[in-house]
Amino acid sequence: MLDPKLIRDNPEKIREMLKARALDFSMDDFIKLDKERRELIIKTDELRKTKNQISVEIARKKKSNEDTSGLIGQMQSVSQELQRLEESQEKAEDAYKKLSLTLPNLIHESVPIGKDETANKEIKKWGNKPTFDFKILDHIDLTQNLGLVDLERAAKVSGARFYYLKNQLVRLNQALIQFALDFLSEKNYTPIQTPYMINRNSMEGAIIAQDFEDVIYKVEGEDLYLIGTSEHAIASMYCDEIIEGKSLPLRYAGVSSCFRKEAGAHGRDQKGIFRVHQFDKVEQFVFSRPEESWNEHERMLSLVEEFYQKIGIPYRIMLLSSGDTGKISAKTYDLEAWMAGQNSYREITSCSNCLEFQARRLKIRFRDRTDEQPQYLHTLNSTLVATTRTMVAILENFQTKDGHVSIPHALQKYIGSNTI
RNA sequence: GCGGGGGUCGCCUAGCCUGGUAGGGCGUGGGAUUGCUAAUCCCAUGUCCGUAAGGACCCGUGGGUUCAAAUCCCACUCCCCGCGCCA
Numbered sequence: 334m335l336d337p338k339l340i341r342d343n344p345e346k347i348r349e350m351l352k353a354r355a356l357d358f359s360m361d362d363f364i365k366l367d368k369e370r371r372e373l374i375i376k377t378d379e380l381r382k383t384k385n386q387i388s389v390e391i392a393r394k395k396k397s398n399e400d401t402s403g404l405i406g407q408m409q410s411v412s413q414e415l416q417r418l419e420e421s422q423e424k425a426e427d428a429y430k431k432l433s434l435t436l437p438n439l440i441h442e443s444v445p446i447g448k449d450e451t452a453n454k455e456i457k458k459w460g461n462k463p464t465f466d467f468k469i470l471d472h473i474d475l476t477q478n479l480g481l482v483d484l485e486r487a488a489k490v491s492g493a494r495f496y497y498l499k500n501q502l503v504r505l506n507q508a509l510i511q512f513a514l515d516f517l518s519e520k521n522y523t524p525i526q527t528p529y530m531i532n533r534n535s536m537e538g539a540i541i542a543q544d545f546e547d548v549i550y551k552v553e554g555e556d557l558y559l560i561g562t563s564e565h566a567i568a569s570m571y572c573d574e575i576i577e578g579k580s581l582p583l584r585y586a587g588v589s590s591c592f593r594k595e596a597g598a599h600g601r602d603q604k605g606i607f608r609v610h611q612f613d614k615v616e617q618f619v620f621s622r623p624e625e626s627w628n629e630h631e632r633m634l635s636l637v638e639e640f641y642q643k644i645g646i647p648y649r650i651m652l653l654s655s656g657d658t659g660k661i662s663a664k665t666y667d668l669e670a671w672m673a674g675q676n677s678y679r680e681i682t683s684c685s686n687c688l689e690f691q692a693r694r695l696k697i698r699f700r701d702r703t704d705e706q707p708q709y710l711h712t713l714n715s716t717l718v719a720t721t722r723t724m725v726a727i728l729e730n731f732q733t734k735d736g737h738v739s740i741p742h743a744l745q746k747y748i749g750s751n752t753i
Numbered sequence: 754g755c756g757g758g759g760g761u762c763g764c765c766u767a768g769c770c771u772g773g774u775a776g777g778g779c780g781u782g783g784g785a786u787u788g789c790u791a792a793u794c795c796c797a798u799g800u801c802c803g804u805a806a807g808g809a810c811c812c813g814u815g816g817g818u819u820c821a822a823a824u825c826c827c828a829c830u831c832c833c834c835g836c837g838c839c840a
Contacts, residue, residue: 374802378809385809388821393819401820408820502757575763575799577781682789696800703781703798 353655357402373422437660452654471674473605508747513615517586527566535569538695563587578701587616612721626711649673674729686714
């Protein structure tokens with residue numbers, strides 16, 4: 334959600350953003366609705382004032398045993414009128430809120446303008462792509478040959494895009510989680526394992542309406558949704574709270590399973606474990622002072638880089654274009670890992686600054702002194718490791734001539750072995 | 754799941770029976786006064802509208818009764834205690 338005052342005073346800024354994101358949104362309707370809503374607030378407030386005055390007067394007269402029948406008659410008509418006004422005010426308020434929840438975040442000035450991922454900008458490359466003196470396999474063949482994944486039975490039991498992990502791949506999955514938690518703990522992040530289901534209010538604070546359809550699973554008959562990432566559960570943690578300024582930044586290392594519908598991804602990455610409905614993830618989530626959030630953003634990205642350097646996966650960093658940036662984010666970096674079996678770089682992490690967008694939706698504020706106005710803080714999130722995708726990169730890049738996979742040095746102590 | 758008790762403006766608490774402007778304490782911040790490891794006093798400390806003056810709203814949430822609801826009624830929700838069930 335954006336600052337209503339900003340929308341009112343600088344509508345051209347919002348129009349610019351909508352154009353950059355290539356979105357249809359009627360700003361004129363929105364501004365009209367805002368005006369309507371505020372006029373109704375003023376009207377109802379005035380009537381309430383009258384009502385309060387009469388009410389006080391009735392109380393006073395009753396105390397001194399004076400006649401109140403005239404006043405009570407007045408109150409009756411005021412109350413009726415007020416009820417009518419309140420109804421239309423509520424309607425206007427709801428319409429405004431509904432529309433404002435669909436409005437995406439601002440775009441940072443450093444973000445390249447473009448309609449889709451073709452306008453993304455590569456800003457860095459790290460590592461040497463591995464070379465092989467034998468015919469290499471993709472992760473699908475590797476996992477089949479080594480008995481690491483059972484897709485057929487998962488399809489039977491759950492459906493497409495599900496999987497059974499088996500044998501050493503289960504250990505690799507755990508090793509990545511453990512390594513990621515150790516890594517972030519060293520950087521003073523607080524480990525946190527979140528609820529995997531959250532209610533609608535929390536979900537609405539963390540994501541934008543459209544995503545409910547495309548990404549989020551609903552639990553039937555309950556006000557509960559499966560989280561698409563621990564980000565959703567961490568963002569809503571401090572909902573409706575005012576945080577002491579001195580405790581910022583709050584840095585969390587969230588660990589959870591993640592659940593995604595992957596609607597609209599038909600045909601893409603149909604096989605294997607690259608694009609699946611369920612995976613584990615260690616996530617960085619930061620609640621930051623507004624003036625610090627851009628530093629935090631760069632810091633998060635640098636930690637992601639350090640992590641993949643330690644594992645030894647070649648990557649490139651992409652700055653997403655305006656059209657490819659998620660609606661809640663003002664600026665997003667993706668880390669794309671080299672995947673030898675596919676002979677291409679593929680997205681494995683995403684690092685975003687949401688500014689006050691989520692905080693405003695969730696009413697998360699902070700203040701340094703109790704006598705000052707609380708202000709919205711900034712929220713940032715970045716994948717550290719989404720285990721399935723990182724495992725694909727490891728399997729494909731670290732495969733050996735004999736059809737096995739060597740385990741990256743940094744992970745060996747967690748598995749107690751150096752090959753799969 | 755059953756029975757009982759609760760949810761008040763950061764925290765604690767009064768008010769509820771008997772409807773009529775939500776009071777006090779603590780903490781925190783600011784100020785005043787006095788000065789021996791401090792005390793005392795004053796102000797501020799939820800949201801919205803408004804440039805402001807000011808006003809409205811806020812007692813877990815949503816309804817209802819009433820001229821008027823923190824207070825009465827109904828539903829829901831969360832927490833605590835006991836019982837039951839359970840990995």
